[in-house]
Amino acid sequence: MYLVFLLSRLFLILATVFAGTPSIVHPANGTSINPGETFDFFYNSIADYGVSSYNYTVWLFTSPPTFPFVQVENFAFGYYFGRFAEPNYPGNPNPPNPPPAQLTMPNFATMEKGFGNGASAHNVTCFLTVLEEYATGNGSVGYRMSLSSNHISYNNTAV
Numbered sequence: 001m002y003l004v005f006l007l008s009r010l011f012l013i014l015a016t017v018f019a020g021t022p023s024i025v026h027p028a029n030g031t032s033i034n035p036g037e038t039f040d041f042f043y044n045s046i047a048d049y050g051v052s053s054y055n056y057t058v059w060l061f062t063s064p065p066t067f068p069f070v071q072v073e074n075f076a077f078g079y080y081f082g083r084f085a086e087p088n089y090p091g092n093p094n095p096p097n098p099p100p101a102q103l104t105m106p107n108f109a110t111m112e113k114g115f116g117n118g119a120s121a122h123n124v125t126c127f128l129t130v131l132e133e134y135a136t137g138n139g140s141v142g143y144r145m146s147l148s149s150n151h152i153s154y155n156n157t158a159v
């Protein structure tokens with residue numbers, strides 16, 4: 001148990017050293033998350049010397065986020081976890097919306113409201129996805145956006 005703790009600390013330290021490469025550290029690829037379960041969330045921002053990061057949004061999709069933006073009624077299935085920001089100087093030193101250490105997986109079987117209806121699912125591969133807004137000294141019309149995605153398993157009760 002202690003070894004696991006040490007290893008996860010070491011991983012966090014390594015992750016800090018490599019800050020600047022946007023990546024989702026937690027939940028790691030392959031993590032099983034059940035409905036209603038609270039899970040660790042840790043995202044490595046792209047913020048670095050010469051790179052300012054503003055906000056990032058966290059999504060869950062049931063298909064890999066490789067589709068193009070098109071106008072269509074069923075664009076994706078998923079969930080929006082929120083909009084957060086990592087403190088970084090001088091771009092966004094004191095954001096009002098720091099990321100929580102943990103997020104909670106909704107129960108999609110009981111999410112229905114009004115005419116809407118949820119659905120139960122077992123062992124579904126989902127994609128926890130972060131879209132980060134940032135900018136560099138090289139001018140851009142609007143923010144640059146990076147996309148990171150880890151695959152997880154929703155309601156894999158057997159693991």
Ligand SMILES: *[C@@H]1O[C@H](CO)[C@@H](O)[C@H](O)[C@H]1NC(C)=O
Pocket residue numbers: 054055083085092097
């Ligand atoms: C980040 O998002 C928050 C909440 O939506 C907003 O209040 C804030 O102005 C945004 N900050 C930047 C730098 O875009």
Ligand SMILES: *[C@@H]1O[C@H](CO)[C@@H](O)[C@H](O)[C@H]1NC(C)=O
Pocket residue numbers: 035107108109119120121122123155157
């Ligand atoms: C989770 O999986 C179990 C086993 O397949 C199933 O009985 C249950 O309905 C599922 N729960 C949800 C919320 O989808």
Ligand SMILES: *[C@@H]1O[C@H](CO)[C@@H](O)[C@H](O)[C@H]1NC(C)=O
Pocket residue numbers: 050136137138
């Ligand atoms: C800015 O653009 C130049 C030329 O394309 C490139 O060499 C440099 O790496 C870019 N710098 C940043 C911070 O994106």
Ligand SMILES: *[C@@H]1O[C@H](CO)[C@@H](O)[C@H](O)[C@H]1NC(C)=O
Pocket residue numbers: 029149150151
């Ligand atoms: C996690 O999986 C995604 C694809 O879902 C892949 O692009 C990414 O490189 C993987 N990350 C690691 C740390 O292996």
Ligand SMILES: *[C@@H]1O[C@H](CO)[C@@H](O)[C@H](O)[C@H]1NC(C)=O
Pocket residue numbers: 123156157158159
């Ligand atoms: C879950 O799905 C994966 C990939 O589809 C499969 O390899 C694995 O055996 C499944 N696990 C369970 C518990 O159904």
